[in-house]
Amino acid sequence: xxxxxxxxxxxxxxxxxxxxxxxxxxxxxxxxxxxxxxxxxxxxxxxxxxxxxxxxxxxxxxxxxxxxxxxxxxxxxxxxxxxxxxxxxxxxxxxxxxx
Numbered sequence: 001x002x003x004x005x006x007x008x009x010x011x012x013x014x015x016x017x018x019x020x021x022x023x024x025x026x027x028x029x030x031x032x033x034x035x036x037x038x039x040x041x042x043x044x045x046x047x048x049x050x051x052x053x054x055x056x057x058x059x060x061x062x063x064x065x066x067x068x069x070x071x072x073x074x075x076x077x078x079x080x081x082x083x084x085x086x087x088x089x090x091x092x093x094x095x096x097x098x099x
Contacts, residue, residue: 069095
């Protein structure tokens with residue numbers, strides 16, 4: 001009885017020969033690059049929280065454009081500055097002054 005590993009390796013080598021024989025080449029993907037999003041786990045609960053934060057983003061952006069710092073904008077919206085920073089980071093909102 002042939003070794004199962006040998007048959008798998010032989011099949012893989014055959015597929016590689018077909019791939020490269022058809023003119024395809026090796027594509028190098030830089031370290032850290034993938035098709036996946038940031039470290040979001042994608043649970044329904046985290047998605048629900050993200051939707052709530054996305055609703056607050058337009059107002060936070062207007063405050064940033066008006067020249068408010070992240071702390072001032074958070075106070076005006078009645079939230080913690082940590083939450084305001086998270087919303088800003090998720091939506092690429094830039095605040096003037098110290099972070």
